[in-house]
Amino acid sequence: MLAPPAAAQGKLEAHYEASLAGIAVGRGTWGIEIGDDFYSASAQGATAGLLKAFSSGTGSGSVQGRVVNGALVPGNYTATVSSKKSETINILLGGGNVREFSIVPEPPVDADRIVVTDAHKKGVVDPMTSSLVRVPANVELLSPEVCRSGTSVFDGRLRYDIKLDFKRMETVKADKGYHGPAVVCSLYFTPVAGYIPDRPVIKHLANERRMEVTLVPIAGTRILVPFRTVIPTPFGPAVLEATQFNTTALPPRVAKTQ
Secondary structure, three states, X not given: OOOXXXXXXXXXXXXXXXXXXXXXXXXXXXXXXXXXXXXXXXXEEEEOOHHHHHOOOEEEEEEEEEEEOOEEEEEEEEEEEEOOOEEEEEEEEEOOEEEEEEEEXXXXXXXXXXXXXXXXXXXXXXXXXXXXXXXXOOOOOOOHHHHOOEEEEEOOOOEEEEEEXXXXXXXXXXXXXXXXXXXXXXXXXXXXEOOOOOOHHHHHHHHOOOOEEEEEEOOXXXXXXXXXXXXXXXXXXXXXXXXXXXXXXXXXXXOOOO
């Protein structure tokens, strides 16, 4: 007797708050849909609270891609940031490789920036897809093994590697929505290309060993997403945490026949 197909579809609607040393500095929303053969995600955010008194900024991003044998394969990624100036990044990916990308307006060439080569644009995902952690079918959905993974990322300017390592298990509770188990992973950042080595923020992120991300599941899928991210800074911890986290499983569609 064949087992029924596992539900591999779900959606998330979440609200996040960013804080620095306990002071609110930004808010945002994140929507994700995981289908049987496609996925999409979009996020919007803006400065808030004290930070808004100094600078007003907004940003948005989105990605669409395919689900192939359970893996997320990005296709189109777009990100726009607006403050005093506006900038839009577009990346077209295929089979894990960057086919083309653009930054508008085109940034000036900086001689100190480490050049991104064609080799750096192979075997990568976009920043938003990199935050969606796929758990293989033979691994428990919330377990230490989830954190033993790494990702190569290209964001249109910077090529970097993200590595996770298990830290602890805990229970999290949003103001609205999710209340349940979570896995906390240490988060390590390694710049590869596209960056200026002397930049203090790059040095800090590369050397920081206390960054962590808390992951929880999208209902009906084997995808985990960040519920909370903590990055220590000289000014206190920078925290991005979900205040609302509403996730629902979607019934699986009937498999397509050839």
